[in-house]
Amino acid sequence: MDTVSDIAALRRMLAGLEAERLPGAVSGFTLDMEGEAAPGVTLAHGALHEVQAVRAADLPAATGFALALALRAAAGERARPILWIRQDLADAELGRLDAPGLASLGLDPARLILVRAPDAGAVLRAAGDAVRCPGLGGLVIEPWGEPKALDLTATRRLSLRAASSGVTCFLLHAVARASPGAVATRWQVAPAASAPSALEQAAGAPGHPAFAVTLLRHRGGEGARPVEGGTWNLEWDHETCSFRDIATLPRAVVPVPAGRPAGTAAAGEGGGEVAALRRAG
Amino acid sequence: MPDLAVIDHDPTADAAFLEKIADDCDRWTPLVALDGADGLVLDITGCAHLFGGEPDMRARLLAHLKAHDVGAIAVVAGTPDAARALARAGAGGIVPPGGEAAAVAGLPVARLDVDAEIVTGLSRAGLRTIGDLAARPPTPLAARFGMELLTRLARTLGREDVRIVPRRPLPAAIAERRFPEPIARAEDIEATLGLLADDLALMLEARGAGGRAFEASFFRADGAVRRLTVETARPSRDSRALRRLYRERLDALADPVDPGFGFDLVRLAVLRAEPLTPAQVSLDGRAVEEEEVAALIDRLAVRLGRARVLRFLERDTHDPERASVLVPAADPRVPRLASPHPPARAPALARPLTLFEPPQPVEALAEVPDGPPLRFRWRRVVHEVARAEGPERIAPEWWRDARPDGTPTRDYYRVENREGRRFWLFRAGLYERAGEGWHAGGWRERAGQASVGQASVATGWTEAPRWFLHGLFP
Numbered sequence: 137m138d139t140v141s142d143i144a145a146l147r148r149m150l151a152g153l154e155a156e157r158l159p160g161a162v163s164g165f166t167l168d169m170e171g172e173a174a175p176g177v178t179l180a181h182g183a184l185h186e187v188q189a190v191r192a193a194d195l196p197a198a199t200g201f202a203l204a205l206a207l208r209a210a211a212g213e214r215a216r217p218i219l220w221i222r223q224d225l226a227d228a229e230l231g232r233l234d235a236p237g238l239a240s241l242g243l244d245p246a247r248l249i250l251v252r253a254p255d256a257g258a259v260l261r262a263a264g265d266a267v268r269c270p271g272l273g274g275l276v277i278e279p280w281g282e283p284k285a286l287d288l289t290a291t292r293r294l295s296l297r298a299a300s301s302g303v304t305c306f307l308l309h310a311v312a313r314a315s316p317g318a319v320a321t322r323w324q325v326a327p328a329a330s331a332p333s334a335l336e337q338a339a340g341a342p343g344h345p346a347f348a349v350t351l352l353r354h355r356g357g358e359g360a361r362p363v364e365g366g367t368w369n370l371e372w373d374h375e376t377c378s379f380r381d382i383a384t385l386p387r388a389v390v391p392v393p394a395g396r397p398a399g400t401a402a403a404g405e406g407g408g409e410v411a412a413l414r415r416a417g
Numbered sequence: 418m419p420d421l422a423v424i425d426h427d428p429t430a431d432a433a434f435l436e437k438i439a440d441d442c443d444r445w446t447p448l449v450a451l452d453g454a455d456g457l458v459l460d461i462t463g464c465a466h467l468f469g470g471e472p473d474m475r476a477r478l479l480a481h482l483k484a485h486d487v488g489a490i491a492v493v494a495g496t497p498d499a500a501r502a503l504a505r506a507g508a509g510g511i512v513p514p515g516g517e518a519a520a521v522a523g524l525p526v527a528r529l530d531v532d533a534e535i536v537t538g539l540s541r542a543g544l545r546t547i548g549d550l551a552a553r554p555p556t557p558l559a560a561r562f563g564m565e566l567l568t569r570l571a572r573t574l575g576r577e578d579v580r581i582v583p584r585r586p587l588p589a590a591i592a593e594r595r596f597p598e599p600i601a602r603a604e605d606i607e608a609t610l611g612l613l614a615d616d617l618a619l620m621l622e623a624r625g626a627g628g629r630a631f632e633a634s635f636f637r638a639d640g641a642v643r644r645l646t647v648e649t650a651r652p653s654r655d656s657r658a659l660r661r662l663y664r665e666r667l668d669a670l671a672d673p674v675d676p677g678f679g680f681d682l683v684r685l686a687v688l689r690a691e692p693l694t695p696a697q698v699s700l701d702g703r704a705v706e707e708e709e710v711a712a713l714i715d716r717l718a719v720r721l722g723r724a725r726v727l728r729f730l731e732r733d734t735h736d737p738e739r740a741s742v743l744v745p746a747a748d749p750r751v752p753r754l755a756s757p758h759p760p761a762r763a764p765a766l767a768r769p770l771t772l773f774e775p776p777q778p779v780e781a782l783a784e785v786p787d788g789p790p791l792r793f794r795w796r797r798v799v800h801e802v803a804r805a806e807g808p809e810r811i812a813p814e815w816w817r818d819a820r821p822d823g824t825p826t827r828d829y830y831r832v833e834n835r836e837g838r839r840f841w842l843f844r845a846g847l848y849e850r851a852g853e854g855w856h857a858g859g860w861r862e863r864a865g866q867a868s869v870g871q872a873s874v875a876t877g878w879t880e881a882p883r884w885f886l887h888g889l890f891p
Contacts, residue, residue, distance in 0.1 A: 196770065196891050197837075203770070217754050234741055237768045237888065240764055241891065247754070249728055251717055262720075265713060271710040329836075341805065342804045345839070
């Protein structure tokens with residue numbers, strides 16, 4: 137009997153216990169991923185889910201993923217509005233939300249109520265009010281940076297209120313950190329190279345929005361199946377309102393510049409290399 | 418006279434002071450109008466009995482003004498013009514009904530408030546008082562001095578009545594509480610607002626209406642007035658909700674309501690009312706949910722400000738900057754949340770989730786001048802473009818752009834960099850070339866030179882195109 141397997145067994149047991157006591161566990165939604173690599177992970181309705189961007193530059197992808205999750209959560213109830221609480225700094229850094237862009241992702245812009253909050257405290261206060269309103273189809277909370285106010289107590293309060301009202305909440309974060317937080321699931325999101333259709337491939341055009349997501353934490357687990365730590369490359373299809381698994385990155389289409397080893401071509405470090413544009417001539 | 422203080426005339430301060438007094442005079446009647454630089458006209462029709470009749474009301478008004486050092490002459494008369502003429506002549510008092518003609522008969526014609534030439538003309542004709550004019554047949558007067566004089570005369574003599582134009586719109590309903598002993602504690606103020614909300618709810622229910630905008634006015638004993646407005650997303654007459662909204666509003670105030678020596682009058686008015694039928698609770702509880710969402714919107718709008726709780730208003734235009742605009746959720750133009758929308762129709766071409774306003778300039782390098790960029794630098798980070806879609810050429814709306822040069826046409830590209838980040842870039846302006854042949858290397862060369870500032874004029878090429886980042890895709 138080694139310690140590792142003991143601990144694994146204990147964790148499984150705990151996960152099972154938690155799942156029973158988790159209020160929202162009775163109803164959930166899946167990502168509707170196809171393919172053997174990722175059988176559907178079930179997310180609880182009426183719980184707090186956290187979406188983190190790997191780096192600050194990945195925040196647009198994390199935003200898109202959180203919105204896609206919110207759409208999945210509200211898939212059955214089309215008429216209920218979605219409330220989005222955004223801190224002003226996010227508007228300055230990422231630009232303002234745009235209705236045609238929301239429609240491109242599958243959300244009817246008329247269903248969105250946008251709340252702009254001046255600081256993190258106001259974001260949390262507004263979220264605390266909104267989460268108690270059962271008429272909402274979803275709640276996206278987007279504070280900027282790493283606010284002090286957003287601690288274990290705050291997230292716990294949010295998730296308890298979400299459980300009693302049934303509003304599914306998504307907490308959108310710019311910073312990847314393993315902070316304590318009473319969240320049902322925690323996702324880490326980075327953009328992935330899109331998988332274009334044959335037509336788009338021929339034209340060299342990008343395809344649907346694609347995300348590289350990692351499930352860092354899943355409270356309650358999936359029974360015997362370990363899903364924590366799972367990584368998927370997902371593509372969002374706005375027409376069916378579902379995710380699709382894209383198994384491999386179509387890296388081959390990226391031409392490798394001559395005179396450089398293939399490994400450095402992707403330049404994966406830190407959102408591109410910081411360098412001056414070289415002027416030819 | 419060494420003690421004589423000389424102060425410059427400050428008309429702005431005078432006007433502001435008059436506005437303050439006018440605000441304070443709202444306590445007597447909601448219909449208050451400014452009259453010149455130093456007068457106020459109050460329409461007290463139907464109000465006088467609340468203060469014990471016209472003589473009592475006049476006395477109390479004067480006493481109230483005198484209490485905070487404002488001297489005034491007050492006249493109560495049947496028409497605003499008669500009262501104004503008498504007050505300007507320095508005579509106070511009350512004109513009995515129908516007695517206007519006799520009261521103003523002795524006043525000089527200048528009190529009719531007509532042009533100076535007419536006054537001169539009248540005095541040359543030997544007509545010095547209003548009484549003289551009234552005794553004359555009107556037709557020759559009209560022929561000589563115009564209809565204006567006759568109208569003024571009729572109004573001043575009380576033969577013709579005219580409504581005043583109040584400086585504030587007349588509220589749809591008013592509830593108020595007066596206090597012989599001014600109140601100052603926050604609890605008292607809140608409790609008073611609660612009572613007033615109950616009163617208003619009854620009034621609105623009797624009319625089958627609901628309020629969209631409410632205004633609480635706090636009249637301080639020393640004449641200062643503070644007003645707090647609350648708007649709701651839908652017509653409401655729920656006194657509990659209104660009370661909660663006002664509690665939020667009072668909490669959110671940057672400068673709290675200063676009671677000073679206390680408020681002796683608190684008034685709650687419905688500024689805008691709309692028909693409201695009792696909500697029918699549908700079987701699935703939908704109506705209740707809608708009410709709850711509307712109440713949430715109101716609460717957030719009161720706490721954070723109206724301009725921070727927003728919804729999208731879509732416009733029928735191809736210009737991406739104008740395609741959608743965020744308006745306050747209480748704006749009547751946005752569709753109701755509950756209305757059955759047509760299913761969301763995704764635009765034919767993908768649009769970014771976020772837009773920069775204004776677009777952010779980037780340094781981009783393209784292989785060919787009218788092709789997609791090869792790489793670009795945004796916020797000091799160089800992005801290598803792996804895939805690109807475009808151009809999507811979007812011309813400005815020339816019919817609404819008033820600038821003579823106009824905004825240039827934009828060529829939009831949807832690009833993906835090697836990490837999979839997707840951007841929406843555009844090149845401003847058409848890349849023109851003057852007749853001569855063109856090749857890629859040559860452009861690069863010239864682009865390099867253009868930055869030094871030599872090439873563009875010599876060869877007739879336009880300068881290197883400017884690129885902008887307009888939005889981010891998820």
